[in-house]
Amino acid sequence: MAGEDIVRFIKAQRIQWLDHVERVDETAMSKRVPKGKLYATRIIGKPRIRWLEDVIADLRRMGISGWMEKARNREQWRRIVEEAKAHPGLWRREDKKATRLKK
Numbered sequence: 001m002a003g004e005d006i007v008r009f010i011k012a013q014r015i016q017w018l019d020h021v022e023r024v025d026e027t028a029m030s031k032r033v034p035k036g037k038l039y040a041t042r043i044i045g046k047p048r049i050r051w052l053e054d055v056i057a058d059l060r061r062m063g064i065s066g067w068m069e070k071a072r073n074r075e076q077w078r079r080i081v082e083e084a085k086a087h088p089g090l091w092r093r094e095d096k097k098a099t100r101l102k103k
Helices: 002-023 029-035 051-061 065-072 074-084 094-103
Strands: none
Touching: 002 029, 002 051, 002 065, 002 074, 065 074
């Protein structure tokens, strides 16, 4: 399915971006924004998942733990990104919205 490929590609790109965010200086905006929290009201029923939590959930789904240490090793992280591009279950989500899209 073409839909699987594009979702898998996007998730692999997010994992690749996570490596960049981990390597960049602590004061850089690209590092502060994903780790920041908004202290505002949200629409009822809207999840509180942040970008970082979503990417970490993808890594867990792939069976990868200790991602911070692995992000420091570029070769090891490149293998993880390549695995994400080929991982068959990475495009699936456990929420209702993704279930509707699969049908």
